Amino acid sequence: MIFTKYLREIKLGIKNLMQHKLRSSLTMLGMVFGIGSVIAMLAVGEGASKQALDEIRKLGSNNIIITAQKPADEQNQQNTRIRMSIYGLLYEDVQRVSQGFLNVLKVVPVKIVRKEARLGERVMDMRILGTTPDWFELVRRPLIAGRTLSRYDLENFCNVVVLTEHGARRLLATRSTVGQTIKLGSDYFEVIGVVRSENSQGGGLQSPDQQIDAYVPLNVAKATFGDVFTMSSAGSRTRELVELHQIIAEVDDTANVESTAAGIESMLKIFHKKKDYTISVPLALLRQAESTKRTFNIVLGSIAGISLLVGGIGIMNIMLASVTERTREIGIRRAIGAKRRQIIIQFLIETVVLSTTGGLIGIAIGIFIPWLITTMAKMPTVVTPSSVILSLGISSGIGIIFGLYPAIRAASLDPIIALRHE
Amino acid sequence: MTSAQKHISTDTRKPEAVLEDIWKTYTMGAEKVHALAGVSLVFERGSFWAILGTSGSGKSTLLNLLGCLDRPTSGRYLLRGNDISFMDDDALSEIRLRNIGFIFQSFNLIQQSTVEENIELPLYYQGIDAAESRNRARKLATMVGLEERLNHRPMELSGGQQQRVAIARSLANDPGLLLADEPTGNLDSQTSAEIMRLLCKLNDQGKTIIMVTHEPDIAAFAHKRLYMKDGAIERLEG
Numbered sequence: 001m002i003f004t005k006y007l008r009e010i011k012l013g014i015k016n017l018m019q020h021k022l023r024s025s026l027t028m029l030g031m032v033f034g035i036g037s038v039i040a041m042l043a044v045g046e047g048a049s050k051q052a053l054d055e056i057r058k059l060g061s062n063n064i065i066i067t068a069q070k071p072a073d074e075q076n077q078q079n080t081r082i083r084m085s086i087y088g089l090l091y092e093d094v095q096r097v098s099q100g101f102l103n104v105l106k107v108v109p110v111k112i113v114r115k116e117a118r119l120g121e122r123v124m125d126m127r128i129l130g131t132t133p134d135w136f137e138l139v140r141r142p143l144i145a146g147r148t149l150s151r152y153d154l155e156n157f158c159n160v161v162v163l164t165e166h167g168a169r170r171l172l173a174t175r176s177t178v179g180q181t182i183k184l185g186s187d188y189f190e191v192i193g194v195v196r197s198e199n200s201q202g203g204g205l206q207s208p209d210q211q212i213d214a215y216v217p218l219n220v221a222k223a224t225f226g227d228v229f230t231m232s233s234a235g236s237r238t239r240e241l242v243e244l245h246q247i248i249a250e251v252d253d254t255a256n257v258e259s260t261a262a263g264i265e266s267m268l269k270i271f272h273k274k275k276d277y278t279i280s281v282p283l284a285l286l287r288q289a290e291s292t293k294r295t296f297n298i299v300l301g302s303i304a305g306i307s308l309l310v311g312g313i314g315i316m317n318i319m320l321a322s323v324t325e326r327t328r329e330i331g332i333r334r335a336i337g338a339k340r341r342q343i344i345i346q347f348l349i350e351t352v353v354l355s356t357t358g359g360l361i362g363i364a365i366g367i368f369i370p371w372l373i374t375t376m377a378k379m380p381t382v383v384t385p386s387s388v389i390l391s392l393g394i395s396s397g398i399g400i401i402f403g404l405y406p407a408i409r410a411a412s413l414d415p416i417i418a419l420r421h422e
Numbered sequence: 423m424t425s426a427q428k429h430i431s432t433d434t435r436k437p438e439a440v441l442e443d444i445w446k447t448y449t450m451g452a453e454k455v456h457a458l459a460g461v462s463l464v465f466e467r468g469s470f471w472a473i474l475g476t477s478g479s480g481k482s483t484l485l486n487l488l489g490c491l492d493r494p495t496s497g498r499y500l501l502r503g504n505d506i507s508f509m510d511d512d513a514l515s516e517i518r519l520r521n522i523g524f525i526f527q528s529f530n531l532i533q534q535s536t537v538e539e540n541i542e543l544p545l546y547y548q549g550i551d552a553a554e555s556r557n558r559a560r561k562l563a564t565m566v567g568l569e570e571r572l573n574h575r576p577m578e579l580s581g582g583q584q585q586r587v588a589i590a591r592s593l594a595n596d597p598g599l600l601l602a603d604e605p606t607g608n609l610d611s612q613t614s615a616e617i618m619r620l621l622c623k624l625n626d627q628g629k630t631i632i633m634v635t636h637e638p639d640i641a642a643f644a645h646k647r648l649y650m651k652d653g654a655i656e657r658l659e660g
């Protein structure tokens with residue numbers, strides 16, 4: 001081991017550095033701050049991007065999400081008079097997507113209705129999603145109680161509902177969940193299951209599910225609530241005819257997601273005269289987030305590089321001063337029989353001890369600061385082991401690179417001249 | 423077998439050091455200065471030499487050459503029969519480490535190290551383990567009468583004590599040749615006499631000693647006196 005081979009040199013180096021405690025600690029500061037800030041910045045960046053990536057993954061990286069959107073020109077006329085806007089995805093679109101594309105494995109149609117839910121005196125505004133059993137396979141959430149929708153429910157027009165954990169708590173409170181009958185709008189539904197929901201607060205991305213969701217069979221939703229919705233606002237009423245609000249398609253392979261999305265887009269363009277839908281591809285967002293992360297890492301890396309360079313130059317500066325100051329000592333050592341190599345090693349070990357100690361303190365600070373941020377500001381941070389190992393390697397490397405020149409200068413001194421040095 | 427033993431034979435019939443027509447020339451601008459101009463000498467084993475001369479006479483250059491700190495411009499230097507005139511820096515370091523002990527006017531101790539660590543220094547570079555080094559350093563300190571001061575720093579010692587530490591250090595590698603450059607130059611006359619008595623004792627034990635001095639009464643301790651002038655031998659006494 002190098003460590004045991006140079007144990008005496010390391011001891012000597014530490015002793016020499018301890019002779020000038022203030023100078024050594026000031027020299028180390030460059031490394032401490034350099035390494036500390038690198039690790040802390042990386043941890044914060046990693047935490048932020050992990051959060052973003054996690055959110056995107058919740059959308060499903062193999063999914064394509066098509067959402068109904070009211071065309072822009074119709075929004076402007078909204079308040080002028082009572083009229084009907086017809087837009088959105090059609091029941092036929094589901095067939096077109098599922099049959100027109102070989103790569104599409106599953107297609108889930110979603111109809112969204114906002115209604116009041118009631119159980120006794122408890123009232124809650126809910127987003128009712130009329131959908132098919134496949135929803136629960138594309139938007140995977142842990143099942144807490146009961147079961148999810150089944151084919152049977154659809155085929156038999158069962159008035160059943162799956163609540164989210166949040167909804168179940170608000171509406172059912174302490175009563176037993178599964179088997180209860182709740183009122184959605186003016187109709188009664190039996191609660192058959194409870195699933196966990198993603199709380200997509202913060203972050204720009206909207207996951208397909210929300211806390212206030214209630215899932216019912218699509219055909220039941222269509223039969224019960226119809227396709228026409230009337231929305232009253234101050235002084236005006238708006239009526240909308242929307243067949244489906246969302247279609248989620250699952251693609252067989254990640255590699256085919258983007259091409260399939262493009263295909264769906266051009267297909268929809270033919271059947272929809274107005275652009276009344278948007279297509280979002282979580283995978284594309286994921287790619288974008290990853291490339292942002294890469295850019296971020298490059299920027300961080302450059303800042304880190306500069307700060308470490310400055311730290312390294314600081315160390316070199318001090319070591320050069322130290323060599324001048326210790327010229328006489330070098331002369332004595334050489335006269336006694338120390339080889340050039342041994343003088344180089346002596347000075348090199350001093351710089352490496354200095355920079356590595358600085359690096360270690362920096363690592364401690366770099367781990368402590370993200371912890372502080374997470375504890376105080378509740379921001380996610382991730383200290384990756386690779387950043388710690390890399391930092392340790394870099395700090396030792398800087399010791400060698402910036403210590404080499406002063407060490408070589410020390411070793412190349414003529415012993416006779418060095419001995420005469422005052 | 424260390425590399426030094428490969429270089430230096432232990433043939434006891436050979437003289438300690440032989441100089442054959444040694445020249446040392448420095449170029450100063452366009453001018454050539456001869457620090458040594460054709461010096462030939464034989465230093466027998468166990469001899470005690472004093473080199474005298476004014477400053478610039480070449481006595482320090484001669485001592486540096488003998489101490490393998492410098493190489494001659496021309497000529498041959500045989501140390502115990504081995505030609506070391508054109509050895510490389512590493513080989514010369516090895517010879518200094520194994521075969522030569524230095525004593526300087528200004529002691530040249532490492533200030534931040536203790537007495538013990540200073541004495542151990544040559545053993546450290548020889549790679550001798552810490553316990554063995556400590557053992558030898560203590561014996562040497564006892565020999566020079568400083569066994570009580572092992573953990574002191576040079577600054578805490580008197581001049582005479584510091585020079586005794588330096589002598590102990592020069593003996594750590596058990597060299598055949600001791601080179602002393604004005605060993606009493608920084609000491610009062612009483613302490614000087616003590617140091618000279620110590621050197622005489624070492625000479626009696628078989629060490630070859632070559633000492634540069636400009637004080638005649640110090641030179642009187644030596645068996646042979648070499649007077650230098652302008653890089654050449656002026657005369658030889660004893």
